[in-house]
Amino acid sequence: xxxxxxxxxxxxxxxxxxxxxxxxxxxxxxxxxxxxxxxxxxxxxxxxxxxxxxxxxxxxxxxxxxxxxxxxxxxxxxxxxxxxxxxxxxxxxxxxxxxxxxxxxxxxxxxxxxxxxxxxxxxxxxxxxxxxxxxxxxxxxxxxxxxxxxxxxx
Amino acid sequence: xxxxxxxxxxxxxxxxxxxxxxxxxxxxxxxxxxxxxxxxxxxxxxxxxxxxxxxxxxxxxxxxxxxxxxxxxxxxxxxxxxxxxxxxxxxxxxxxxxxxxxxxxxxxxxxxxxxxxxxxxxxxxxxxxxxxxxxxxxxxxxxxxxxxxxxxxxxxxxxxxxxxxxxxxxxxxxxxxxxxxxxxxxxxxxxxxxxxxxxxxxxxxxxxxxxxxxxxxxxxxxxxxxxxxxxxxxxxxxxxxxxxxxxxxxxxxxxxxxxxxxxxxxxxxxxxxxxxxxxxxxxxxxxxxxxxxxxxxxxxxxxxxxxxxxxxxxxxxxxxxxxxxxxxxxxxxxxxxxxxxxxxxxxxxxxxxxxxxxxxxxxxxxxxxxxxx
Numbered sequence: 001x002x003x004x005x006x007x008x009x010x011x012x013x014x015x016x017x018x019x020x021x022x023x024x025x026x027x028x029x030x031x032x033x034x035x036x037x038x039x040x041x042x043x044x045x046x047x048x049x050x051x052x053x054x055x056x057x058x059x060x061x062x063x064x065x066x067x068x069x070x071x072x073x074x075x076x077x078x079x080x081x082x083x084x085x086x087x088x089x090x091x092x093x094x095x096x097x098x099x100x101x102x103x104x105x106x107x108x109x110x111x112x113x114x115x116x117x118x119x120x121x122x123x124x125x126x127x128x129x130x131x132x133x134x135x136x137x138x139x140x141x142x143x144x145x146x147x148x149x150x151x152x153x154x
Numbered sequence: 155x156x157x158x159x160x161x162x163x164x165x166x167x168x169x170x171x172x173x174x175x176x177x178x179x180x181x182x183x184x185x186x187x188x189x190x191x192x193x194x195x196x197x198x199x200x201x202x203x204x205x206x207x208x209x210x211x212x213x214x215x216x217x218x219x220x221x222x223x224x225x226x227x228x229x230x231x232x233x234x235x236x237x238x239x240x241x242x243x244x245x246x247x248x249x250x251x252x253x254x255x256x257x258x259x260x261x262x263x264x265x266x267x268x269x270x271x272x273x274x275x276x277x278x279x280x281x282x283x284x285x286x287x288x289x290x291x292x293x294x295x296x297x298x299x300x301x302x303x304x305x306x307x308x309x310x311x312x313x314x315x316x317x318x319x320x321x322x323x324x325x326x327x328x329x330x331x332x333x334x335x336x337x338x339x340x341x342x343x344x345x346x347x348x349x350x351x352x353x354x355x356x357x358x359x360x361x362x363x364x365x366x367x368x369x370x371x372x373x374x375x376x377x378x379x380x381x382x383x384x385x386x387x388x389x390x391x392x393x394x395x396x397x398x399x400x401x402x403x404x405x406x407x408x409x410x411x412x413x414x415x416x417x418x419x420x421x422x423x424x425x426x427x428x429x430x431x432x433x434x435x436x437x438x439x440x441x442x443x444x445x446x447x448x449x450x451x452x453x454x455x456x457x458x459x460x461x462x463x464x465x466x467x468x469x470x471x472x473x474x475x476x477x478x479x480x481x482x483x484x485x486x487x488x489x490x491x492x493x494x495x496x497x498x499x500x501x502x503x504x505x506x507x508x509x510x511x512x513x514x515x516x517x518x519x520x521x522x523x524x525x526x527x
């Protein structure tokens with residue numbers, strides 16, 4: 001299974017995440033064990049990385065869309081574990097750890113980029129950053145038309 | 155009094171629709187329903203134990219409303235000056251806002267805490283409250299408020315803060331959802347009626363200054379306020395807010411093409427970034443004659459495409475930066491690759507290292523990238 005390269009349209013019907021129309025649906029999607037990038041997200045092989053949460057059939061949004069951008073979702077074929085690194089995400093580039101068992105395949109799926117096959121192994125999934133005056137995920141400061149953030153605590 | 159400790163599956167399924175309704179109110183470009191809004195104002199005064207105002211002054215934009223409200227407050231405080239020139243008890247512009255809105259909100263908040271289990275509130279907040287704060291509060295109300303603030307003098311800031319934001323009062327729209335879950339929020343009935351039918355308003359003892367909704371809203375395909383050739387938000391008197399991909403910018407940035415000097419002279423880094431984004435980083439590199447650092451190198455995992463690194467003058471975000479120019483790994487619908495710029499620390503020595511830094515990996519490892527989709 002890890003050496004097979006499924007066709008994009010097979011993956012779409014198996015996992016349900018649609019992609020933009022102009023991408024070739026007959027394209028073969030290689031399943032890779034090395035470092036690979038999907039837009040602003042990278043999959044890095046990390047020996048010894050651990051993850052225990054099974055990836056459900058519906059997939060896991062490893063990098064949810066911000067400001068209306070598309071989500072990078074992780075879907076699984078076989079035994080795939082993925083732990084989201086929610087606490088560290090604000091300070092670290094690592095958004096998730098990933099363990100793909102023997103005979104399983106994980107796919108990162110994104111409407112603009114299609115599907116990226118990930119072979120058995122242990123990985124970290126990281127986000128891209130750039131150097132700016134404000135952090136990538138800066139939460140907007142409160143101002144008007146709305147109460148202070150504390151008001152949202154009830 | 156029973157505590158609601160869970161949301162039924164049917165109600166859970168309704169939440170997205172209720173959110174959409176609230177966003178539609180916040181985004182409405184219809185003319186105000188003046189009769190309904192005035193009735194709402196009267197009800198709000200009554201619920202606050204106040205005598206209803208007899209005069210309604212309608213204006214076309216929050217900006218006009220703010221100017222008019224400022225002149226009223228000025229007249230009011232002048233009349234509060236006693237014979238010896240001593241300022242009499244001046245409650246200040248925000249006092250009636252507190253009386254009408256803050257108290258009603260506090261009462262309702264207490265009731266929500268008493269009537270709903272924390273998990274229920276957390277669910278409604280996550281699915282309706284937070285999205286409303288973003289889509290109506292941050293993307294609309296804040297942009298309008300910031301634009302007004304840009305155009306008024308400092309001593310008028312308190313007038314802006316004294317406004318009740320009507321359709322942009324996202325908290326009211328959020329609280330209304332609880333009524334559908336069976337909680338009494340009737341203290342808000344008047345305020346909600348105004349929110350559903352008009353724009354920003356200012357409360358006085360016997361008069362209300364109240365404004366129309368915008369008549370134009372433009373967004374990009376990500377739902378951010380955005381218009382590349384005109385105002386993204388415009389009111390019926392022509393008062394406008396210009397926005398590039400969600401960030402408010404000067405009108406000239408949208409209506410003209412900024413020169414290199416204009417970009418360099420812009421004081422706010424965020425706005426410079428918008429101006430460059432509008433012309434494209436690639437065009438900016440040519441126009442600014444940026445000095446390239448080293449050679450362009452093949453983009454690992456993206457055959458036929460290259461990475462290039464440039465020195466940036468000390469002008470973007472007021473940081474010492476270099477600029478990495480790269481092509482998207484996946485073609486657009488027209489077959490073209492979107493080219494984009496990424497800022498990196500000025501200590502990064504070459505283009506490959508810059509791309510590797512952006513993902514926090516070693517350059518040698520990044521050079522062996524197997525795929526860049």
